[in-house]
Amino acid sequence: DTEVTQTPKHLVMGMTNKKSLKCEQHMGHRAMYWYKQKAKKPPELMFVYSYEKLSINESVPSRFSPECPNSSLLNLHLHALQPEDSALYLCASSQEKGFTEAFFGQGTRLTVV
Amino acid sequence: GQQVMQIPQYQHVQEGEDFTTYCNSSTTLSNIQWYKQRPGGHPVFLIQLVKSGEVKKQKRLTFQFGEAKKNSSLHITATQTTDVGTYFCAGPTGTALIFGKGTTLSVSS
Numbered sequence: 258d259t260e261v262t263q264t265p266k267h268l269v270m271g272m273t274n275k276k277s278l279k280c281e282q283h284m285g286h287r288a289m290y291w292y293k294q295k296a297k298k299p300p301e302l303m304f305v306y307s308y309e310k311l312s313i314n315e316s317v318p319s320r321f322s323p324e325c326p327n328s329s330l331l332n333l334h335l336h337a338l339q340p341e342d343s344a345l346y347l348c349a350s351s352q353e354k355g356f357t358e359a360f361f362g363q364g365t366r367l368t369v370v
Numbered sequence: 371g372q373q374v375m376q377i378p379q380y381q382h383v384q385e386g387e388d389f390t391t392y393c394n395s396s397t398t399l400s401n402i403q404w405y406k407q408r409p410g411g412h413p414v415f416l417i418q419l420v421k422s423g424e425v426k427k428q429k430r431l432t433f434q435f436g437e438a439k440k441n442s443s444l445h446i447t448a449t450q451t452t453d454v455g456t457y458f459c460a461g462p463t464g465t466a467l468i469f470g471k472g473t474t475l476s477v478s479s
Contacts, residue, residue: 299458299471301469302467307465312465357418358418359403361412361414
């Protein structure tokens with residue numbers, strides 16, 4: 258199984274809502290990532306988890322809260338988002354952080370209204 | 371901080387023409403990776419180059435890593451409509467991948 262599964266595929270939420278994005282991989286990868294991608298832009302790193310511990314938080318606003326319940330799962334909790342947070346949110350995993358091939362999920366296309 | 375620059379930003383070709391995208395890093399890279407993202411899709415890993423001066427081929431795609439390990443290129447011979455998408459180079463920082471801005475390729479038949 259070389260897949261990274263993300264749910265939901267699409268999400269529309271109001272600025273006062275709380276929602277969560279979910280990501281799952283069963284490749285035994287020890288590093289998992291959240292990226293944000295705006296239209297016609299490259300993926301922009303948000304968070305890195307290595308061995309289930311948060312190792313990088315790229316100055317992301319606190320309205321985004323990551324969680325890694327176990328080595329296969331990664332969540333991104335969303336609260337009080339702004340319309341400019343609308344984007345494609347990509348989860349990825351790799352054997353070890355940083356140096357090896359990253360496998361990306363299909364992403365969650367988020368619209369904040 | 372580390373930057374990865376990529377040119378051109380857009381390229382349109384006729385089917386059958388060749389295509390090249392170039393990637394330059396501000397620092398020496400331990401490796402460089404290339405990804406392809408189809409319209410509406412997610413990045414998909416193509417290849418990783420590790421050695422100085424390395425050249426790798428995948429069918430019509432040729433990847434090169436510069437001698438100084440600061441630049442790289444992807445060349446597609448005789449493009450097909452299936453090659454449409456955005457090609458990203460990405461360099462590791464030691465913690466995660468930093469992506470170049472990408473080159474978006476369009477192909478007309």
